[in-house]
Amino acid sequence: MVRVRFFARYAELVGREEMELELPLPATVADVVRQARRELPAARALPEHLLAAVNLQHVRLDAAVQDGDEVALLPPLAGG
Amino acid sequence: MRRCRTGTKWRCYLRWRADSVSLTREPISPAALLAEVAAPECGGTCLFLGTVRDGPEDGGVTAIEYSAYDAMAAAELDRIRAEAMKRWPQARLAVRHRLGLVATEEASIGIAAAAPHRDDAFAVCRYVIEEVKRRLPVWKKELRADGTTLWVDPQGRPAVVGPE
Numbered sequence: 001m002v003r004v005r006f007f008a009r010y011a012e013l014v015g016r017e018e019m020e021l022e023l024p025l026p027a028t029v030a031d032v033v034r035q036a037r038r039e040l041p042a043a044r045a046l047p048e049h050l051l052a053a054v055n056l057q058h059v060r061l062d063a064a065v066q067d068g069d070e071v072a073l074l075p076p077l078a079g080g
Numbered sequence: 081m082r083r084c085r086t087g088t089k090w091r092c093y094l095r096w097r098a099d100s101v102s103l104t105r106e107p108i109s110p111a112a113l114l115a116e117v118a119a120p121e122c123g124g125t126c127l128f129l130g131t132v133r134d135g136p137e138d139g140g141v142t143a144i145e146y147s148a149y150d151a152m153a154a155a156e157l158d159r160i161r162a163e164a165m166k167r168w169p170q171a172r173l174a175v176r177h178r179l180g181l182v183a184t185e186e187a188s189i190g191i192a193a194a195a196p197h198r199d200d201a202f203a204v205c206r207y208v209i210e211e212v213k214r215r216l217p218v219w220k221k222e223l224r225a226d227g228t229t230l231w232v233d234p235q236g237r238p239a240v241v242g243p244e
Contacts, residue, residue, distance in 0.1 A: 007149050008219035009231040056152040058215065072149055072217070076233040079153070079177065079218030080130050080189050080209060 002027075002065055004036055005072045010050075014042040029054065030061040032071050046073065101161045101175040103153055108176045113192035116174040124198030126205035130189040132182050140225035143183045144232075149217040153177070160211045164193075164204050171195040171204045177218065188220075 005018045023035045029052045036043045051074040052059055065071060100116060110127055117125060134141040157175065164173055172194045182188050189212065193204035213234070222230045 005149070007217070008147055008221070053149070053152055053217065056155045058156075072152065074149065074217050075219055075231070076235050077213070077215070077217060078220045078232045078234050079148075079216035080213045 001067060002032055003070045004032060005070060007072065007074060009075045010046060010073055013045045014040060016040075025065070025067055027065045028061065029059060029063050029065055029071060032065055033061070033073065036073075050074065051077070101157045101173065102177075103148060103150065103157070103179050104176050105178070105180045108178060108187045108190040110187075110190060110192075113174045113176065113190050117172040117192045117194035119172055119194060121170075121196055122172060122194035122201075123196055124201035125192065125194040126198075126201040128189075128191040128205050128209055129187040130209070131187050132184045134184045138222075139230075141184055141222050142225050143181050143223045144188065145181050145221040145223065145229075146177075146179045146188060147219050147221070148179055150179075152217045156215050156217065157212070160208055160215065163211070164207055167207070168195060168200050168204050171200055173204060173208065175208060175212075177212070177216070179218075181223075 002021045002023065003018060004021055006014050006016065011017045019036065019040060021032060021035050021039065023031060033046070033050070052061060053072040053074060054063055054065060054069050108129070110129065114125065114127060132141065132144045157177065161173060161175070164171065174192045176190045178188045189209070191205050191208050193201050193208065195201040195204060220232045222232055224230065
């Protein structure tokens with residue numbers, strides 16, 4: 001089971017801030033995004049290429065995801 | 081408290097105080113940031129304030145609502161601090177990043193960097209703000225005078241695309 005979190009504009013787009021996904025492991029962040037799109041129609045509005053983090057660290061979409069990980073989908077950053 | 085390599089308890093306390101970085105919902109006090117990094121061995125201090133802007137092309141911004149992936153932003157800010165301290169070990173650093181509603185002209189980020197010489201103070205300050213811009217999971221929603229709101233995408237890329 002993987003916990004997926006949505007922030008800022010993405011949370012508004014999908015209408016929620018998080019969801020839990022069951023998917024075959026090992027998997028990548030891109031697999032998680034695909035699964036989220038399948039289970040949550042509103043998630044299809046997310047960009048094809050997006051920023052992501054696993055367990056509070058920036059990662060690429062081909063990064064591995066383990067059971068129990070927290071995967072965050074991050075809109076373009078605007079800090080400072 | 082982090083391990084201290086500088087000797088006395090008092091200097092340990094100063095070193096601990098000097099590396100404080102955090103997110104805050106309170107207004108940023110430049111005087112407090114400067115006081116945190118002040119030290120007799122530092123001859124140069126830089127203070128950077130990023131403030132909420134309403135320029136001629138910004139459409140009447142009255143405030144910005146800052147939100148974050150709090151746990152990751154705190155972790156990332158601490159990683160940036162650690163990198164800066166590793167690269168400039170004699171520098172002293174204090175950073176505050178606002179969350180919540182920040183009105184036009186108020187500071188959304190404050191960075192104070194002190195070092196024995198000015199080159200390093202400038203370099204640390206520049207390094208921290210550029211890394212914050214590049215890595216901190218923080219987002220801003222502009223509030224306009226006409227009542228509209230807008231998510232800011234600094235890269236100018238489309239933030240939303242159509243369904244597959």
